[in-house]
Amino acid sequence: MTDAASIYHVENVLLVAIRDNITDTDIITLQEELSHRIVSDGARGVVIDISALEIVDTFVGRILAQLSSIARLLAAETYIVGMRPAVAMTLVELGMDLSGSRTALSLSHALRSLRASRLA
Amino acid sequence: MSITSLEEVLKILREDFDDILQQWLETQREEGIRRPDLFSDSESYRQAKNLLTAFASGMTSASQEGRPNLDDPSWADLRAVLEEITHERVERGVSAGEMATFVLALKTPLFMRLRNNLKDSPDALVSEISRLSRMIDAFAMRTNEVFIEEREQIIQRQRDEMMELSTPVxxxxxxxxxxxxxxxxxxxxxxxxxxxxxxxxxxxxxxxxxxxxxxxxxxxxxxxxxxxxxxxxxxxxxxxxxxxxxxxxxxxxxxxxxxxxxxxxxxxxxxxxxxxxxxxxxxxxxxxxxxxxx
Known part of the structure; x- marks a missing residue:
């Protein structure tokens, strides 16, 4: 497990909290780790909290999009939550609208949506 | 008397200051740009007096050689007064044309006096009138520049305000x-x-x-x-x-x-x-x- 992100398993959902100082290596490690955990924990939902991130570049943006695609292949639905306005504007500017991922205002919003779709 | 100087004009300004001021205001009235609806008599009088004072002192100290240059330090007073008056006038909605006519109206009383005083030396008369005319034209032109700057500032300010007003969530x-x-x-x-x-x-x-x-x-x-x-x-x-x-x-x-x-x-x-x-x-x-x- 890296220091830059923590994964918690709650009910059928994996909660991922990404810290502000995450590096490119860290996030690749996270992608590995998360893929394994989805299968080993039998998770049906993944919630990635990025509220700590003040800057998101194309690399991190692409990995976030990839995480959602990977999770979908492993039968889990991904929610990206807590994006800051400045980050949202940057991503749109970069043309990355993460159209493959679901988004929610906060962790509880995401959990509510997951419960509504009976995944949690 | 030297033909190239504005001696006669300076003399007139020195001796006849009050009369010139009165006639200038009178000319403004005749030209229809007095705008009593926007300015009281005392305000108009104060504005004209300050301008004429600054104009006279600028004329006295400024170099008479070459083209009139209002950026010269000797015109600092005039520039300051001009800015202040233009600011007041723009705020109340005076047009650019009225602003220029306001300044150009100063020609009438000065020219009349020059004609009387230099009746006997046509060369000097023509020379003084032409120099003075260029002087006042430059003065009027500067007035319009200041006027436009003021307007631009107002437009910019309104744009900023509109920007704030136009995106209410x-x-x-x-x-x-x-x-x-x-x-x-x-x-x-x-x-x-x-x-x-x-x-x-x-x-x-x-x-x-x-x-x-x-x-x-x-x-x-x-x-x-x-x-x-x-x-x-x-x-x-x-x-x-x-x-x-x-x-x-x-x-x-x-x-x-x-x-x-x-x-x-x-x-x-x-x-x-x-x-x-x-x-x-x-x-x-x-x-x-x-x-x-x-």
């Missing part, structure tokens, strides 16, 4: 925001709209935002792009956007332009959008039993 209900867009949506404003909207989403924990474009005059490809980008950013934040106020005409234009709104929900009226938004956050709008419907 309003909370319609718990977790529902609306931003009514009015006028033209250029890149600068689109950026402003997006920033305001995203920050308000965080502040109000909003789940649905209604972007109302009823008041947007033209929707071209660029405006459509701005709207789509705003909607994309709203989605990234985890909220949903509804674009309302799409008139039949705008709908046709958008299709003709090949604008694809993708998965963004659109509604023709803000009323329909509100009903949908309420539904999304778990409320329902229902008619009261007693309320009569026709």
């Amino acid at each position: 309003v909370q319609l209900w718990e977790r529902i925001l609306t931003i009514p867009l009015i006028g033209t949506l250029d890149s600068v404003r689109a950026q402003e709209v997006m920033e305001n909207l995203l920050n308000s989403i965080v502040e109000h924990r909003a789940e649905v935002v209604i972007v109302d474009i009823t008041g947007v005059r033209v929707v071209d490809t660029q405006v459509a792009q701005h709207l789509l980008r705003t909607a994309a950013a709203v989605r990234l934040m985890g909220a949903e956007s509804i674009i309302s106020g799409i008139s039949p005409k705008i709908a046709q234009t958008m299709v003709e332009l090949g604008v694809d709104v993708g998965e963004i929900t659109t509604r023709p009226t803000i009323r329909a959008a509100l009903a949908l938004a309420m539904n999304r956050v778990g409320f329902e709008i229902r008619a009261n039993k007693e309320s009569a419907r026709d």
Whole structure:
């Protein structure tokens, strides 16, 4: 497990909290780790909290999009939550609208949506 | 008497200052630019007196060689007075033409005196008049420049104010925001709209935002792009956007332009959008039993 992100398993959902100082290596490690955990924990939902991130570049943006695609292949639905306005504007500017991922205002919003779709 | 100097003019200004001032004001009245509706007699008098004083002192100290140069330090007084007066006049709605005539009217009393005093030396008369004329023309030109600068500042200020006024985000209900867009949506404003909207989403924990474009005059490809980008950013934040106020005409234009709104929900009226938004956050709008419907 890296220091830059923590994964918690709650009910059928994996909660991922990404810290502000995450590096490119860290996030690749996270992608590995998360893929394994989805299968080993039998998770049906993944919630990635990025509220700590003040800057998101194309690399991190692409990995976030990839995480959602990977999770979908492993039968889990991904929610990206807590994006800051400045980050949202940057991503749109970069043309990355993460159209493959679901988004929610906060962790509880995401959990509510997951419960509504009976995944949690 | 030297022909190239403005000695005679200086002498007249020194000796006849009060009379010239009176006649200048008189000429302004004859030219129809006194504007008693905007300025009282005492204000007009004060403005003209300050200007004439600064003009006279500038004439005395400034070099008489070459073209009149109002940027010269000896004209600092005049520039300051001019700026102050122009500021007062622009604020009250005096036009550029009136402003120039105001200054040019100074020629009449000065020329009349020159003609009387230099009756016997036509060469000196012509020379003084032509120099003085250039002087006052430069003076009037500078007045207009200052006038335009003042106007530009006012325009800039109003633009800034309009910018602030034109992107108000309003909370319609718990977790529902609306931003009514009015006028033209250029890149600068689109950026402003997006920033305001995203920050308000965080502040109000909003789940649905209604972007109302009823008041947007033209929707071209660029405006459509701005709207789509705003909607994309709203989605990234985890909220949903509804674009309302799409008139039949705008709908046709958008299709003709090949604008694809993708998965963004659109509604023709803000009323329909509100009903949908309420539904999304778990409320329902229902008619009261007693309320009569026709």
